[in-house]
Amino acid sequence: MKLGLIGAGGMAATLLEALAAHAPRPLDHLAVLVRDRTKGEALLAAHGELARVASIHADLDGMLHAGAGVVCECAGHGAVREHGAAVLEAGRDLILASTGALADDALLLALRAAATRGGAQILLPAGAVGGLDALAAARLRGTPRVTYVGRKPPGAWRGTKAEGLMDLGALTAPATFYEGSARDAARDFPQNANVAATIALAGVGFEATRVKLVADPGIARNLHELEVESEAVRFHIRLEGVPSPANPKTSLTAGLSMARAVLNRDAVVAV
Numbered sequence: 001m002k003l004g005l006i007g008a009g010g011m012a013a014t015l016l017e018a019l020a021a022h023a024p025r026p027l028d029h030l031a032v033l034v035r036d037r038t039k040g041e042a043l044l045a046a047h048g049e050l051a052r053v054a055s056i057h058a059d060l061d062g063m064l065h066a067g068a069g070v071v072c073e074c075a076g077h078g079a080v081r082e083h084g085a086a087v088l089e090a091g092r093d094l095i096l097a098s099t100g101a102l103a104d105d106a107l108l109l110a111l112r113a114a115a116t117r118g119g120a121q122i123l124l125p126a127g128a129v130g131g132l133d134a135l136a137a138a139r140l141r142g143t144p145r146v147t148y149v150g151r152k153p154p155g156a157w158r159g160t161k162a163e164g165l166m167d168l169g170a171l172t173a174p175a176t177f178y179e180g181s182a183r184d185a186a187r188d189f190p191q192n193a194n195v196a197a198t199i200a201l202a203g204v205g206f207e208a209t210r211v212k213l214v215a216d217p218g219i220a221r222n223l224h225e226l227e228v229e230s231e232a233v234r235f236h237i238r239l240e241g242v243p244s245p246a247n248p249k250t251s252l253t254a255g256l257s258m259a260r261a262v263l264n265r266d267a268v269v270a271v
Contacts, residue, residue, distance in 0.1 A: 001266055002029040003051075004068025004092065006083060007075030008039040010246020011097055014255025015072060015262070016047035022263060027051035031066035033083070034058070064090050070265060072258055077101035077190050085114040088122065095123045095261050097254060100186035100197040103206055124202070125261045128251035129195045129224045131237040132202040139203050144230035146203045148182070148196050151214040151223040156248045160189050162215060174216040182209035189213065191249045195224055203228070222251045 005012055012032075019027070030051035034040040040056040048054045057063040060083050063071075071087045072095045073079055080101035087094045088111060102108045115122055126132045129148075138144045154168035157177075162168065165177045178185060183206035186197040193213065200209040216223075222241040228234065241251030264270040 002067045002069045004031045004063050004071035006033045006073045008034045008043040010244045011074040011255040015258045018259035020050045030054045031063045031068050033063045088114040088120045089118040091118040093121045100194040103183045103186035125257035127254045128241045135203045138230040138232045142231035144228050147210045147227045149212045149225040151216045154215045157215050171217045176214050178213040182206045185211040
C-alpha cells in the first residue's frame with residue numbers, strides 16, 4: 001500500500017502509531033504533505049519505520065507523483081478545500097478527518113463531482129462517535145430523528161466562539177453555549193464539531209440533525225451522545241473519549257478511526 005498523508009499533527013501521529021502496531025506489512029511508500037518541513041521530518045523520525053520508503057512534499061503534485069494510492073487528510077478544513085478535489089480527480093480515494101468542511105454545500109458538490117470524474121471515493125471514518133452504521137441503516141426506512149450532544153472540558157473550547165459567549169475559566173457547572181443545526185455547529189466550531197458533520201452525513205443531513213454543545217468543568221474527557229429514533233431502531237449511545245495528548249479539542253479515537261479505515265483497505269475481513 002502507498003499512503004498519502006496531509007498534515008503532521010497529533011492526529012497524523014496517532015494514525016501512524018496505530019498503523020505501525022497493527023498493519024500486517026510495512027507500507028510501500030508513505031508520502032507526507034506539509035507546509036512546515038520540520039514537522040514532517042519529526043513525524044517521520046518517530047514513525048518512518050512504518051514504510052519501506054518515506055518522503056516529504058511541499059506540494060500536492062509531488063505527493064501524488066510519489067504514488068499515494070489513498071490519501072488521509074489530517075490537517076483541518078482548509079486542507080479539504082485546498083486539496084480535496086485535486087486528490088479525488090487524480091483517482092485517489094480520500095479519507096477525511098475534517099468532515100465539518102462538508103457543511104459547505106458548494107464544497108461538497110465540488111468534491112462529489114471530482115470523485116465522479118476520478119472514479120474515487122470520499123471516505124468518512126466514524127471518528128469520535130459510534131452508532132453510525134445503525135444510523136445509516138435507519139435512514140433507509142423513514143426519516144430518523146437525530147440529536148447529538150457534545151460535552152467537553154472548558155479548556156477544549158478555548159480558541160473557539162465559545163470564549164466570546166462565556167468565561168470558560170470561571171465555570172462551576174455545565175453550560176450549554178450552542179443549540180442548533182449540525183451545519184452551523186460545523187461552521188462555527190470547526191475544530192470541535194466534526195462529529196456533528198459526520199453524523200449529519202450518515203443520517204438526515206445538516207439541517208435536520210440537532211446539535212447541542214456544552215462546556216462542562218466536571219469532566220476530564222470528551223463526551224459524545226447520539227440519540228436516534230426511527231421506524232427501524234431506537235438507540236442512545238454515550239462515549240467518553242480520551243482527549244488527544246496533542247490537541248484536547250480532538251478525541252484520541254479520531255486518529256484511531258482513521259487508522260481503522262486504512263487497515264480495512266488491506267484486510268481480508270473488513271469490519
